[in-house]
Amino acid sequence: MSISITSRAAWGARAWNGSPARVSLSQRTEFFVHWFGGVPGNPTGAALAREVERLHMNGNGWAGVGYNWIVDQDGNIFEGRGWDLQGAHCPGHNVSGFGVLIAVGKGGAKASAKALSAARGLYDEACRKTGRTLAKRGHRDGIATECPGPDLYAWVKNGMPAEKPATPKPAPKPKPKKYEPFPGAAFFKRAPRSAIVTAMGKRLVAEGCSAYVSGPGPQWTEADRKSYAKWQRKLGFTGADADGYPGKTSWDKLRVPEV
Missing domain, CATH: 1.10.101 (Muramoyl-pentapeptide Carboxypeptidase; domain 1)
Incomplete structure (x- = not known):
């Protein structure tokens, strides 16, 4: 599937607090899926990206959003570290691994079909760009953590299938009108x-x-x-x-x- 990524400038990202290191595509071998942790206050739209940015910059003191991308429940993709910057999402795997956050959390809604489809689209594009099949990982595959939660982790282990949108049923064909035969x-x-x-x-x-x-x-x-x-x-x-x-x-x- 083709993907569209909202740039940092388009969603209103703050300037980097420092300069994240650059990583070549040849160094990428993994693709990590994360959840929000708690329930995001903004599960959709640019407000979600800004919410993650506040947590990472103000709370963690990082240079900016630690994930390479953020995916909301409407299937929109927001740029974080992008394709060529080192992430801050999984210690020991930030060079080798891309990281994507899906906007769900413990006790909240499950990931929508649109969100899963967008994340899968990112994975496929990452494989295309790197020229290799990247290992599919949940955050807990890199460190001891509950992330990305049981449902997303099961999805990752199942191969990250993209749910196809339901095919609309064709409208029933109108029945041909019947006319009274000539009675004589x-x-x-x-x-x-x-x-x-x-x-x-x-x-x-x-x-x-x-x-x-x-x-x-x-x-x-x-x-x-x-x-x-x-x-x-x-x-x-x-x-x-x-x-x-x-x-x-x-x-x-x-x-x-x-x-």
């Missing part, structure tokens, strides 16, 4: 009482061929005949072909819904 000319000449007559009358009204004072209703009346004659004339029929009694050609064109 004799049917109407018997002055029937039928739901077919009502459905026919509604279509005649919709086509602007109404001679109804009230209705239409189920009983065939002179108003139905006069209305149908209007429809026949609208279609271009004349004389005996426009006598108001339905024929198959005009009926099929009227498209009376099935009843």
